[in-house]
Ligand code: SF4
């Protein structure tokens with residue numbers, strides 16, 4: 001079959017340009033096969049990373065038709081079928097586009113600067129991984145015991161996160177990382193959960209404190225789900241971030257922890273009015289209902305800006321569906337507390 005590959009090309013000091021290559025391929029050929037053929041038969045200057053060709057090394061991650069994926073995993077047939085499904089949906093069932101030559105778009109990963117063409121500088125990706133201290137602490141080793149023993153069940157808890165091949169696909173698509181360069185990213189926090197879940201590690205409390213700081217750690221995640229949807233190894237980083245949050249929340253109460261208070265106040269206010277009364281939200285969460293003076297002072301600039309622009313809500317009207325919302329929340333809360 002004939003396909004067009006539109007490749008976004010650039011060097012670190014130039015604007016991106018699209019170059020189109022035409023190839024005669026089999027549907028089962030991978031995107032990496034296509035790139036190899038372009039490099040070997042048409043254009044030796046095209047730059048991309050690869051190594052194992054077998055979804056093991058994580059080197060060949062790039063944006064294929066708009067989402068980060070491994071070039072050695074995705075093949076032409078499935079990409080074309082995917083594009084046709086999307087095009088048919090957009091065209092409301094029309095199949096006119098099926099006669100056109102299929103076009104596959106290839107671009108470098110996001111959230112990292114381009115070095116050349118599809119090769120990005122992954123320094124921040126590795127630095128953020130290093131920042132979560134992703135190694136099992138050896139302090140728990142019992143001398144003279146020579147091995148860290150684990151039961152099969154304890155080892156099973158590490159399987160999912162252990163599948164990470166550090167390809168960068170999740171980091172490339174992470175919305176939180178895009179707006180907050182300090183956020184360590186889904187790959188790092190998935191690895192962080194691996195150390196917390198590891199029965200041999202002896203630094204759980206210190207780790208939880210570290211991962212809970214500001215928006216660098218778990219509280220920086222916006223729960224956009226993109227990392228889960230692109231991860232080629234089923235690591236589900238957002239789920240692992242959720243597990244770390246739960247470990248943190250289990251150890252704290254709403255007086256000592258702002259994240260815990262945030263959750264509780266949010267639910268209480270929605271129960272009261274069907275939606276959030278913004279006048280109370282900041283005061284209850286950030287200022288801890290006037291108990292936290294530093295928090296109260298930190299709210300002042302925002303409050304004054306809102307008043308100056310006429311955006312400070314002076315009154316609150318409960319939502320029409322308050323009764324239903326309250327009943328839903330109460331049902332869930334009851335189910336959560338009932339014994340299984
Ligand atoms: S979590 Fe998944 S997407 Fe992220 S680096 Fe690991 S394997 Fe790649």
Ligand code: SF4
Nearest residue numbers: 174221222224225227
């Ligand atoms: S769910 Fe969180 S960590 Fe995952 S991509 Fe979205 S913001 Fe990033």
Ligand code: FES
Nearest residue numbers: 051052053058072
């Ligand atoms: S080349 Fe190793 S994962 Fe694709």
